[in-house]
Amino acid sequence: DILLTQSPATLSVSPGERATLSCRATQSVGSNLAWYQQKPGQAPRLLIYGALTRAPGIPARFSGSGSGTEFTLTISSLQSEDSAVYYCQLYNNWPLSITFGQGTRLEIK
Amino acid sequence: EVRLAQSGAEMKKPGESLTISCQVFEDPFPNSWVGWVRQMPGKGLDWMGIINPLDSDVRYSPSFEGQVTISVDKSIKTAYLQWSRLQASDSAIYYCAKMQFWEFDSWGQGTLVTVS
Numbered sequence: 263d264i265l266l267t268q269s270p271a272t273l274s275v276s277p278g279e280r281a282t283l284s285c286r287a288t289q290s291v292g293s294n295l296a297w298y299q300q301k302p303g304q305a306p307r308l309l310i311y312g313a314l315t316r317a318p319g320i321p322a323r324f325s326g327s328g329s330g331t332e333f334t335l336t337i338s339s340l341q342s343e344d345s346a347v348y349y350c351q352l353y354n355n356w357p358l359s360i361t362f363g364q365g366t367r368l369e370i371k
Numbered sequence: 372e373v374r375l376a377q378s379g380a381e382m383k384k385p386g387e388s389l390t391i392s393c394q395v396f397e398d399p400f401p402n403s404w405v406g407w408v409r410q411m412p413g414k415g416l417d418w419m420g421i422i423n424p425l426d427s428d429v430r431y432s433p434s435f436e437g438q439v440t441i442s443v444d445k446s447i448k449t450a451y452l453q454w455s456r457l458q459a460s461d462s463a464i465y466y467c468a469k470m471q472f473w474e475f476d477s478w479g480q481g482t483l484v485t486v487s
Contacts, residue, residue: 263433296474298416305466305478306408306416317476349416353473358430360406360473362416 264289264354268363275340276371283366285333285350294353297326297335300365301346309348310335337368345370373398375405375467375479382485383457390453391482393467395424398448404470405450407441410481411463421470422450457486 265288275281285295293313298306308317310326313333323338337344350363374396383389395405406421420431424445431441440453450467465482468475 294473298475300416305481306468306475307478308471308474308476311472311474311476347415351416351418351474360418360421360432362408362418365415 263359264291264352264361266350266352266361266363268348268350268366270366271364272367272369274369274371277340277342279340281337281340281344281368283335283337283348283368285328285335285363287331287333287352290330291352291354293329294355295326295328295333296351296353297324298349298351299344299346300349306349340370342370344368373469373477375469375477377465377467377479377482380483380485382487385457385459385486387457387486388453388455389457389484390451391465391484392449392451393479394447394449395469396448398469401448405443406468406470406475407439407450407452408466408468408475409435409463410466416466419452419465424448424450457484459486462486 267286269284295313297310300306314326325336327334347365376394378392402425404421407419409417419435420441422429422441424443443450467479469477
């Protein structure tokens with residue numbers, strides 16, 4: 263099975279600054295990686311798919327990069343509403359597996 | 372805009388059976404796979420399985436195969452997640468979500484299942 267490791271586990275950043283979240287896979291998944299945001303009491307929301315494509319309605323301050331085994335979610339110019347847990351998710355076609363990372367908790371100071 | 376509406380919270384006893392549901396509205400791609408995701412209290416997201424509404428093809432996560440049953444009634448665009456014998460460890464929020472390509476682009480509101 264392909265595993266995902268997110269780092270750091272917790273990140274505390276001031277408003278207006280940039281946050282960089284990492285997701286590493288144990289083997290290559292090409293660009294089959296997505297990022298989600300989950301706020302307390304809410305369902306996850308898709309932010310990025312195909313490693314770098316923003317989902318509809320997602321602000322431009324959210325950007326994804328990477329391919330293969332190393333991926334990054336960058337949130338520029340942080341706002342208080344960005345406080346949430348962020349998950350990466352991979353899809354592998356054969357054998358079929360869909361795996362979520364363990365999450366990064368982003369706190370806005 | 373696609374909307375997924377899940378059934379309400381459930382409180383059950385160990386050993387009981389349970390089926391929860393997820394109805395998909397306004398999907399321009401009605402054959403999109405639908406998945407189920409577990410979130411245990413204070414924990415992350417666990418993929419359980421996905422189902423193709425067109426032909427009921429189901430793919431389970433190895434962690435959940437044999438533990439739950441995923442099914443669909445395409446006539447009413449509703450997916451189901453079923454347990455035959457609940458355990459306390461099944462207490463969690465269960466989300467259904469629609470797949471776009473390889474990711475989940477629309478999510479239900481979640482169904483809280485409490486087994487005690």
